[in-house]
Amino acid sequence: MVRAPCCGIGVKKGPWSPEEDEALVGYIQRCGHGNWRALPKQAGLSRCGKSCRLRWMNYLRPDIKRGNFSQEEQETIIRLHETFGNRWSAIAASLPGRTDNEIKNVWHTHLKKLVSPNTSSREPKKKKNAGGSRSKKASEPITMQLDTDSENAMFVSVVSKAQSNSDFSSCATDSPTVSREISDDARGSFSSDAFPEIDESFWLDALSTDESAASVDLPPVSEHSNLLVSSDSDDMDFWLQVFEGVGDLQELSRI
DNA sequence: AACTGTACCAACCGCAAGAAT
DNA sequence: AATTCTTGCGGTTGGTACAGT
Numbered sequence: 001m002v003r004a005p006c007c008g009i010g011v012k013k014g015p016w017s018p019e020e021d022e023a024l025v026g027y028i029q030r031c032g033h034g035n036w037r038a039l040p041k042q043a044g045l046s047r048c049g050k051s052c053r054l055r056w057m058n059y060l061r062p063d064i065k066r067g068n069f070s071q072e073e074q075e076t077i078i079r080l081h082e083t084f085g086n087r088w089s090a091i092a093a094s095l096p097g098r099t100d101n102e103i104k105n106v107w108h109t110h111l112k113k114l115v116s117p118n119t120s121s122r123e124p125k126k127k128k129n130a131g132g133s134r135s136k137k138a139s140e141p142i143t144m145q146l147d148t149d150s151e152n153a154m155f156v157s158v159v160s161k162a163q164s165n166s167d168f169s170s171c172a173t174d175s176p177t178v179s180r181e182i183s184d185d186a187r188g189s190f191s192s193d194a195f196p197e198i199d200e201s202f203w204l205d206a207l208s209t210d211e212s213a214a215s216v217d218l219p220p221v222s223e224h225s226n227l228l229v230s231s232d233s234d235d236m237d238f239w240l241q242v243f244e245g246v247g248d249l250q251e252l253s254r255i
Numbered sequence: 256a257a258c259t260g261t262a263c264c265a266a267c268c269g270c271a272a273g274a275a276t
Numbered sequence: 277a278a279t280t281c282t283t284g285c286g287g288t289t290g291g292t293a294c295a296g297t
Contacts, residue, residue, distance in 0.1 A: 109263055
């Protein structure tokens with residue numbers, strides 16, 4: 001079968017400008033994204049639909065949670081990677097607000113180093129930055145601490161001495177509001193400068209009025225837990241506790 | 256202060272699956 | 277049933293910031 005070329009000549013590539021973001025967000029807010037291929041033309045963008053979709057899904061979506069990954073999220077990724085391998089979308093489905101692309105990046109830049117190199121069998125191929133690099137941050141001593149006493153007894157704390165208060169904040173555990181703050185900060189200049197009119201209410205409105213936006217809402221975490229552990233009942237209790245904890249944090253972060 | 260190398264992240268590319276015709 | 281179209285996914289790359297020398 002012949003696949004139509006994604007991007008024709010004259011289609012812009014590279015980083016998105018604030019104006020383009022604004023056009024894309026504005027269009028999706030008004031009309032949704034029923035047809036990604038037709039969207040760029042209708043929105044007045046010189047981008048291919050694929051690029052628009054990626055930008056929306058990975059950055060502009062209102063439910064994106066930006067900022068550092070909490071220890072719980074990191075641990076969840078590690079454990080889910082044990083189950084799913086490189087099925088990033090499946091892992092992302094269990095981490096509300098996180099994108100597969102972001103998880104993939106975090107895995108390759110941080111978490112992969114935490115697990116045994118032997119687990120690379122799950123990764124079919126890799127050609128770039130295959131170790132041997134002089135690490136500034138991630139190669140700091142890492143401790144995997146199993147907490148057997150606290151309420152979060154099933155969490156394995158992944159702690160980097162250098163990252164504990166830099167790369168990876170403990171936002172989700174320290175304060176449920178911090179992730180929101182980080183998210184807002186991390187949205188960068190366009191949301192606060194180029195998009196002064198887009199505030200929290202905008203995203204809430206977009207979520208409530210745009211059915212397409214609503215379609216990306218993730219089902220309750222507890223539903224995922226059933227799927228996740230269906231093949232490994234030994235982990236059932238673990239994941240129930242993990243996702244209950246994450247779910248609670250998500251709820252709190254919305255307050 | 257300048258240079259070099261690494262880490263990080265956003266974005267692109269190609270493939271595959273599912274939907275539509 | 278076959279073909280075409282669209283979307284979604286995973287792998288990979290390029291640019292930038294920053295730490296180390």
